[in-house]
Amino acid sequence: MITRDASSTYRAIIQAVTDDAVDALDALIAPTFVDHNPVAGQPSGPEGFKYWARSARGAFPDLSGTVEDVLVDGDKVAGRVTWRGTHRGNFVGVPGTGSTVEFSAFHIVRFARGRAMEWWGTADLLGALAQTGARVLPNPDARPTGSDTGRSE
Numbered sequence: 001m002i003t004r005d006a007s008s009t010y011r012a013i014i015q016a017v018t019d020d021a022v023d024a025l026d027a028l029i030a031p032t033f034v035d036h037n038p039v040a041g042q043p044s045g046p047e048g049f050k051y052w053a054r055s056a057r058g059a060f061p062d063l064s065g066t067v068e069d070v071l072v073d074g075d076k077v078a079g080r081v082t083w084r085g086t087h088r089g090n091f092v093g094v095p096g097t098g099s100t101v102e103f104s105a106f107h108i109v110r111f112a113r114g115r116a117m118e119w120w121g122t123a124d125l126l127g128a129l130a131q132t133g134a135r136v137l138p139n140p141d142a143r144p145t146g147s148d149t150g151r152s153e
Contacts (some may be wrong), residue, residue, distance in 0.1 A: 006111040007070045010077045013109075013116060014065040020057055022050045030115040037121050049119070060085025060101070068104075079107045083123070087132045092125060094134045101131040 105123035
């Protein structure tokens with residue numbers, strides 16, 4: 001196995017998703033990998049990350065990620081990625097629209113022995129949805145709690 005520094009490995013993971021090369025992730029993600037922000041239905045471990053990548057490419061077949069920033073602190077990387085793609089398949093319940101989207105994602109990834117061990121991430125999915133023309137409506141069954149009620153208690 002080629003040992004890379006954390007920044008290079010992070011960039012290689014984003015490139016593997018961009019290249020639709022999910023099998024390349026086996027060399028970049030540890031067998032004990034933990035994704036702390038899995039999508040619905042995502043299995044655990046490296047197969048889960050591959051599941052996410054395949055799902056993302058199912059929604060956006062031409063998905064590409066550009067690493068904008070990488071900061072390294074010890075065994076962790078903080079990264080900012082701009083994802084771009086054409087909405088062709090199901091994306092969080094919205095069928096393909098043909099719209100081009102661009103949105104940011106932020107990650108913190110812990111590395112050991114040249115591989116990603118843990119992944120925390122968040123993406124501007126609401127912004128991506130807005131670019132597809134989807135409307136996000138409140139859930140009429142949701143019940144406000146605490147300060148959401150607008151009352152002071």
